Each structure stands twice: as structure tokens, then as C-alpha cells.
Amino acid sequence: MADVKKVVLAYSGGLDTSVILKWLQDTYNCEVVTFTADLGQGEEVEPARAKAQALGVKEIFIDDLREEFVRDFVFPMFRANTVYEGEYLLGTSIARPLIAKRLIEIANATGADAISHGATGKGNDQVRFELGAYALKPGVKVIAPWREWDLLSREKLMDYAEKHGIPIERHGKKKSPYSMDANLLHISYEGGVLEDTWTEHEEDMWRWTKSPEAAPDAPTYIELTYRKGDIVAIDGKDMTPAQVLTELNRIGGANGIGRLDIVENRYVGMKSRGCYETPGGTIMLKAHRAIESITLDREVAHLKDELMPKYASLIYNGYWWSPERSMLQQMIDASQVSVNGVVRLKLYKGNVIVVGRKSDDSLFDANIATFEDDAGAYDQADAGGFIKLNALRMRIAAGKGRTLL
Numbered sequence: 001m002a003d004v005k006k007v008v009l010a011y012s013g014g015l016d017t018s019v020i021l022k023w024l025q026d027t028y029n030c031e032v033v034t035f036t037a038d039l040g041q042g043e044e045v046e047p048a049r050a051k052a053q054a055l056g057v058k059e060i061f062i063d064d065l066r067e068e069f070v071r072d073f074v075f076p077m078f079r080a081n082t083v084y085e086g087e088y089l090l091g092t093s094i095a096r097p098l099i100a101k102r103l104i105e106i107a108n109a110t111g112a113d114a115i116s117h118g119a120t121g122k123g124n125d126q127v128r129f130e131l132g133a134y135a136l137k138p139g140v141k142v143i144a145p146w147r148e149w150d151l152l153s154r155e156k157l158m159d160y161a162e163k164h165g166i167p168i169e170r171h172g173k174k175k176s177p178y179s180m181d182a183n184l185l186h187i188s189y190e191g192g193v194l195e196d197t198w199t200e201h202e203e204d205m206w207r208w209t210k211s212p213e214a215a216p217d218a219p220t221y222i223e224l225t226y227r228k229g230d231i232v233a234i235d236g237k238d239m240t241p242a243q244v245l246t247e248l249n250r251i252g253g254a255n256g257i258g259r260l261d262i263v264e265n266r267y268v269g270m271k272s273r274g275c276y277e278t279p280g281g282t283i284m285l286k287a288h289r290a291i292e293s294i295t296l297d298r299e300v301a302h303l304k305d306e307l308m309p310k311y312a313s314l315i316y317n318g319y320w321w322s323p324e325r326s327m328l329q330q331m332i333d334a335s336q337v338s339v340n341g342v343v344r345l346k347l348y349k350g351n352v353i354v355v356g357r358k359s360d361d362s363l364f365d366a367n368i369a370t371f372e373d374d375a376g377a378y379d380q381a382d383a384g385g386f387i388k389l390n391a392l393r394m395r396i397a398a399g400k401g402r403t404l405l
Contacts, residue, residue: 004141006031006112008103010129013048016118018166019157020145021055024116026164028143033059033110035103039095040066040184040242042207054167061106065098066184070241073098074185077315078284079229079339080304080332081292084312087262088274089281091186096125097320100132107140114141121147124267128318135321178205184245186258186278194273201261201275208253208277212350215256219348221355222251224283226291226343229336231284245280252279256350267317286352287343294362295338304335 007024011017011034024032034057036048045062052060073094084090103115115133119125121144130142151157160166177192187207193199203211225233231244239247252258258279266272292301307328314325341359345352367377397403 004028004030004114004143006033006110007114007116007141007143008033008035008107008110008112009116010099010103010118011036011048011052012118013045013051015154015157015161018051018055019151019160020116020118021052021057022164022166023145023149023151023160024143025056027148030114031059032057032116033061033106033112035061035063035106037099037102038062038064038066039069039098040246041182042187043182051167059110061102063102065102066242067240069095069098070184070245073320074245074281075230075241076329076333078281078288079336080308080311080328081285081289082308082312082315083285084316085262085264087260088264088276088316089186089260089278089285090312090315091183091276091278091281092181092188093124093128093316093318094185094320095183096128096318097132100129100321101136103129104133104136104140107137114143116143116145119144119146122268122270124316124318127267128320131318132321182207184242184249185281186276189275190272194275197263197273205275206259206277208249209259209279210254210256212256215254215349219346220251220255222283222345222347224287224343224345225341226288226359227340229288229292229333229339231287245284248280248283251347252283252352253277255279255347257347257352258282259350283345283347283352286354287345288339290343290345290354290357291339291341291359294357294364295341295359296335297363300335304332307331 007028007030009017009021009024009032011021013036021032021034024030034048034052036045038045049060049062077090077094082090084093106112107115117126117129119129126144126147130144133140133142146152151160178189178194179191181188189201189205194201223235224231225236230241231239233239234244234247258277258281260276260278261273262276263271263273296304311325311328311332314320314322314328319325338361340361341357343354344356346355347353365377367374
């Protein structure tokens with residue numbers, strides 16, 4: 001990597017990436033371009049500019065990507081009702097392909113020959129960033145400091161920062177004991193007491209949601225309007241994708257919705273315990289399945305459910321920019337043409353309860369489904385032959401003595 005002349009660094013302005021910035025300058029003797037993304041993490045990103053300038057960076061990119069993030073990544077993922085290992089709504093995973101995309105765009109614009117990130121050698125993010133980068137720019141060089149340096153503890157990072165005059169407070173406000181990641185879809189917590197799988201998470205850890213016990217005693221009702229599988233309005237008010245998710249986070253958090261404590265299987269092979277707050281996403285998943293329940297053909301809906309675990313694994317493992325994910329996305333998006341209408345929800349103490357759904361594209365026919373007289377819309381006598389034909393193979397097997405008893 002001695003030939004690296006310019007590198008684009010995914011830069012937050014925190015301890016790790018500030019040390020990485022200086023380390024890249026000294027170790028590779030190269031120019032560093034910084035890129036800071038606003039994905040709705042709820043923290044100011046502009047201070048990163050001053051920190052980068054203090055370290056001699058001349059090209060600084062600070063981008064508001066909230067709308068692109070929700071429109072082009074979160075919404076497409078939710079069209080598939082995507083859940084990893086039955087529970088995780090992929091809040092961290094889905095942000096990484098956008099960051100990788102922007103890193104490559106900036107590298108192309110600035111003539112950089114390398115990118116760098118602050119992901120550790122134990123986690124999934126290194127895979128996600130780098131698979132995305134190689135898919136979008138095959139010849140790009142990737143520098144992953146955590147796989148190269150010996151600064152493998154917070155104290156070593158602090159000592160390095162102090163030695164090199166990097167403006168990091170050693171004795172500032174109390175630091176969270178957790179490793180955290182946040183964007184408009186979720187906030188995650190790892191490390192600390194969570195590394196003991198028997199220890200209950202601490203109540204004061206949560207940032208976005210009330211506990212169900214402290215949530216209002218009266219339910220909150222909302223109506224979500226769908227167009228081609230995406231929410232376009234809340235309670236009749238048109239909103240952009242980022243506005244939709246921001247508002248659902250607010251409403252869901254106030255009602256104690258979206259907390260999760262799981263142990264997941266990382267792509268690199270280890271198990272990891274994490275806690276997540278995904279209030280808006282939890283509401284979106286429930287509502288989307290509700291609108292699909294009346295607008296999708298049965299076999300289309302079932303096929304989507306069969307494909308979803310594969311789709312979820314592709315996102316979790318970093319294959320957003322792969323041809324197979326693109327192929328699945330086209331199939332998923334094609335299924336959403338008729339997913340239009342309104343879902344009414346009751347939010348109450350951590351629960352998302354569907355209480356109504358309607359659509360001009362609904363396949364639900366009350367004249368056929370009724371328990372009352374259907375006036376000949378459905379001939380119940382037809383069911384006898386249907387059952388016998390479906391039982392034929394089992395009847396033949398049983399006649400040959402191949403019973404399961």
C-alpha cells in the first residue's frame with residue numbers, strides 16, 4: 001500500500017476515526033479526504049469539519065443523506081418485510097451500503113486511490129463496507145487500520161491521541177459504556193453488561209423509547225397511507241420518506257415500541273448480543289404486512305415470505321450491491337404495484353395492533369368470505385372434491401400400508 005496517494009476516510013469525528021486520520025497521514029504519508037454522513041443519528045455532524053481541519057484535511061465532505069437513506073435503502077428493504085433471524089430489523093446493516101456508495105463517489109470525484117473505515121476486525125461492518133466498495137470500484141484499495149495497527153484498546157487510542165495532539169477529551173462527560181450505532185432506522189447497543197447474556201439490560205441505556213410500563217395509559221391511533229408498498233402519508237398528511245420514519249420514531253418511542261434484546265450470529269462466525277431500538281421500523285413492518293394481507297395474491301405473498309430470509313441474509317452479510325440482491329429486489333418491487341391503501345393502527349404500551357386496513361386494490365371479497373348467506377357467490381359443495389383430490393396421494397400411500405401411525 002506504499003503507493004497510496006490519497007484516501008477517503010469515513011469520519012465521525014470521534015476518538016477512533018480521529019486517531020485513524022492521523023495514523024493514515026503518518027503511516028501512509030498520504031493525503032486524507034474525510035466524509036461524514038448525516039443518516040439521522042441525532043448528533044451534530046458539523047463539528048467533524050473543525051476537527052478534520054485541525055488535522056490538516058483540505059477536502060471535507062459532510063453530507064445529509066437522510067432522504068436517500070430512507071427512500072433508496074430502508075423503504076426497499078421493508079417492501080420485503082425483512083427480518084434477520086426472526087427478530088432483527090437490520091438498522092446498522094442497511095446503512096453500510098449507502099456509506100460505501102458515497103465513499104466510492106467521493107473517491108472518484110477527488111481522484112483518491114483508496115478508502116478507509118473504522119470497523120474492527122471482529123465485526124460485520126468491515127465486510128459490508130468492503131464488499132460494497134469492491135462491487136462499485138473493483139480496483140479500489142481498502143485500508144482497515146484495526147486489522148493493521150496495535151492500538152487495540154481505548155487507553156492505547158487515548159495515549160496516541162494525546163501524544164499526537166489530537167483534540168480528544170480524556171476527562172469529559174461520562175462516556176456510555178456501550179458501543180453504539182444510530183441512524184434514522186435504529187440505535188444499537190453492544191458491549192458493557194450486555195456481554196453477559198444472563199444480565200438484564202439497564203433501563204437507563206435506552207435513548208429513544210419509553211419503557212412499556214411508563215408509556216401512556218391511553219392508546220394512540222394512527223393511519224398510514226401506502227403507495228406501491230411505501231408509506232406516503234401519516235394521518236392523511238403527505239410526507240417524504242425521511243419525514244415518515246422520523247415521525248414514526250417519535251410516535252413509537254412515546255408508546256414504548258421497538259425495544260429488542262437478541263443474540264445474533266455474525267457473518268464472521270461469532271455470536272453477539274445486542275440491544276436495539278427501532279420504533280418506526282417496528283410499526284412499518286406490522287403495517288406493511290397488514291396492507292399486503294388484502295392486496296397481495298396468496299402465492300405471491302407466500303413466495304415473498306420464502307425469499308425474505310435469503311434477502312435478509314444478503315443485507316446482513318453485506319451483499320446489497322450483489323447481482324442476487326438486485327434480482328430479488330426487482331421481484332419484490334414488482335409485487336408492490338398493487339400494495340396501495342390505508343392501515344389503521346393502535347399503539348399501546350409496546351404493542352402495535354392492526355385495527356383496520358382498506359384498499360381500492362383489495363382482493364378481500366366480503367360476499368365470498370362472509371359467514372352469512374353468500375347468495376351463491378361460493379358453492380360449498382365444491383370443497384368436497386377439492387379435499388379428495390388433495391388427499392389422493394395420502395390415500396394411495398395408506399392403501400399400500402404406508403401410514404404414519
